[in-house]
Amino acid sequence: MTSVTATNAAASSAARSSSSASNSTSAKATDYETFLKLLTTQMTNQDPTSPMDSADYAVQLATFSQVEQQTKTNDLLEGLATQLGLMGMSEYAGWVGMEARSESPAYFDGMNSVTISPNPVKGSTETVLVVTDSAGNEVSRGSIPVSTDSIQWDGTDSSGNLLPPGLYSFELESYNSGTLLSTDPVETYNRIIEAQGSADGAVLVLEGGTTIQTGAISALREET
16 A cells, blocks of 8 residues: 555656646747747837847847756756655655654544643643644643653543544643743644655655654654
8 A cells, every 4th residue: 555655646746747847848938939039029120220239139148048047957956856755755655554753733533542742841840731623722621740751632622522533733831830831732643644755855644634744753653
């Protein structure tokens, strides 16, 4: 399944790159033809008693040539970036099916608990876990141990009612003797369902649809 996903994504990206390159080439050809037509018209309609200096024509041609060359260079760099992205995607395709730890929202399927990894600030005497849904509404708030040990969130609200499937975000409020020290995002584990290549490098798609850069992952583990 992993190799099929990576291959399909690579084929799709290659097709898009090919189409883009074709459109870009056509556009540049049209621009060049337009420039020549304008230059010819300018020469035809110039004042015969005060013709444009040939050096000015040379400057225009040289300027257009420089712009055209820069455009070709940019297209080449973009193509190279895309190819590097595809190569990176192949490298990370082996991560598909594993669970990644990051500050991304976690997907709750309505049954299985979500593993979260709190990180209280130094000097905390109390920590409160705050959970919000995809709309930003607070659905749960409660004290948890002042520890960096991973814990399981069972998908219930503050009243103990089971929440519907969806994406949920977590924050940790760290207190010292009742004084709020800091509010920080909490890392969660999410299953990786796809690796994609892009001009910005390889990206990973998590269960629930969240897309993250590979550098945003702080840990990997086998699916539990």
